[in-house]
Amino acid sequence: MRTKIVAGNWKMNKNLEETEALLSELSAKIPDTDAHVIVAPTFVNLEAAKRALEASTIEVAAQNMHFAENGAYTGEISADMLMNIGVDTVIIGHSERRSYFGETDDFLAKKVKTAVDKQMKVIFCFGEELEERKSNNHFSVVESQLKNGLFHLDAKAWKHIVLAYEPVWAIGTGETASPEQAQEMHAFIRNTIAKAYNTSVANAVSILYGGSVKPSNATEIFSKPDVDGGLIGGASLNSDDFVAIVKAI
Numbered sequence: 001m002r003t004k005i006v007a008g009n010w011k012m013n014k015n016l017e018e019t020e021a022l023l024s025e026l027s028a029k030i031p032d033t034d035a036h037v038i039v040a041p042t043f044v045n046l047e048a049a050k051r052a053l054e055a056s057t058i059e060v061a062a063q064n065m066h067f068a069e070n071g072a073y074t075g076e077i078s079a080d081m082l083m084n085i086g087v088d089t090v091i092i093g094h095s096e097r098r099s100y101f102g103e104t105d106d107f108l109a110k111k112v113k114t115a116v117d118k119q120m121k122v123i124f125c126f127g128e129e130l131e132e133r134k135s136n137n138h139f140s141v142v143e144s145q146l147k148n149g150l151f152h153l154d155a156k157a158w159k160h161i162v163l164a165y166e167p168v169w170a171i172g173t174g175e176t177a178s179p180e181q182a183q184e185m186h187a188f189i190r191n192t193i194a195k196a197y198n199t200s201v202a203n204a205v206s207i208l209y210g211g212s213v214k215p216s217n218a219t220e221i222f223s224k225p226d227v228d229g230g231l232i233g234g235a236s237l238n239s240d241d242f243v244a245i246v247k248a249i
């Protein structure tokens with residue numbers, strides 16, 4: 001049985017008071033669930049989030065990290081810094097990091113390696129742009145993102161990996177991949193991993209869908225056999241919406 005996961009990526013939203021308020025609402029409202037619930041507030045509020053969720057099963061993740069151990073990387077955060085405050089899950093490769101901050105597959109592969117070496121859990125994001133889907137290149141783009149970002153790992157390291165397929169054209173746009181499009185791509189991803197490694201690695205990895213998931217479409221998307229949950233942006237900023245999505249799993 002693969003782990004079902006609903007993760008909220010808060011991006012650059014919520015100051016300290018707002019973070020504490022949203023977490024207290026979530027702690028009160030998140031139902032008993034087999035799903036693993038994760039929230040990723042901004043760096044400066046990670047410690048407060050850890051404190052606020054001390055008695056909760058909700059996990060705290062970082063939205064990014066640097067690959068270097070330490071050193072002259074102004075503005076950056078290392079894996080050890082995260083782990084030192086009890087954060088051992090990190091989102092790597094979000095499309096906003098790729099497009100606004102120029103993070104390439106090679107750069108992301110280094111981050112993945114550092115995180116896995118440190119025994120962190122990585123939520124690795126990838127997905128095609130609209131033009132790539134329109135030109136029917138979405139499968140090859142996804143295949144190359146997986147290969148370049150992750151296939152340097154050995155099979156054992158895959159227990160640290162959660163995948164998040166996020167078609168860029170569906171992120172924050174209100175446009176969602178249809179449940180059939182999500183299933184088709186998730187099955188392709190699993191198959192690609194099976195070919196590169198083996199079926200036990202492929203069948204064990206949780207593959208989340210991300211891109212305008214909301215209470216009204218979550219049930220249908222999550223009902224697909226290769227969709228193991230969601231990475232949620234906008235709708236994770238509102239407790240009622242996020243809780244409704246958790247309930248849909």
Ligand code: PEP
Binds near residue numbers: 170210213235
């Ligand atoms: C995201 O940024 O990872 C995301 C899925 O955003 P949204 O849900 O707002 O489309």
